[in-house]
Amino acid sequence: MSSGNRQLKKFFNSYWFLLVMLVIFFVFSGAFIRSYYQDYQIKKEIEDLQKQAAEMEAKKLKSLELLSYFQSEEFVEKKAREELNLIKSGEQAAIVRDLEGVKKNGQPSNDVIKSDLPNYKKWWFYFFNHN
Numbered sequence: 386m387s388s389g390n391r392q393l394k395k396f397f398n399s400y401w402f403l404l405v406m407l408v409i410f411f412v413f414s415g416a417f418i419r420s421y422y423q424d425y426q427i428k429k430e431i432e433d434l435q436k437q438a439a440e441m442e443a444k445k446l447k448s449l450e451l452l453s454y455f456q457s458e459e460f461v462e463k464k465a466r467e468e469l470n471l472i473k474s475g476e477q478a479a480i481v482r483d484l485e486g487v488k489k490n491g492q493p494s495n496d497v498i499k500s501d502l503p504n505y506k507k508w509w510f511y512f513f514n515h516n
């Protein structure tokens with residue numbers, strides 16, 4: 386038994402045993418590193434998907450808010466007034482034109498006053514925006 390023990394001790398102290406153990410160590414280390422990296426990638430993908438879900442939820446809430454506004458009476462009334470030029474019953478409409486030759490204070494601009502137009506055309510332009 387002592388010779389078997391000696392041979393076993395000799396094998397464990399040999400370079401072959403060290404080489405085999407190093408190969409096994411690197412194989413297991415590589416497998417561990419690969420699985421750890423895959424785990425890291427999966428966790429990162431889960432975080433990205435959770436962020437996307439939160440963004441989509443916020444977008445959904447905003448869309449629902451817009452939908453409720455578009456279905457409201459306030460929106461319908463605003464569109465009817467702006468696009469269809471409708472008024473409520475009992476209201477009176479006033480049409481105000483934007484005159485190019487008239488300043489904001491209601492006075493004609495200098496180029497209309499100083500033009501060589503006859504006086505009646507200047508008055509016509511002032512009131513009706515025609516040349």
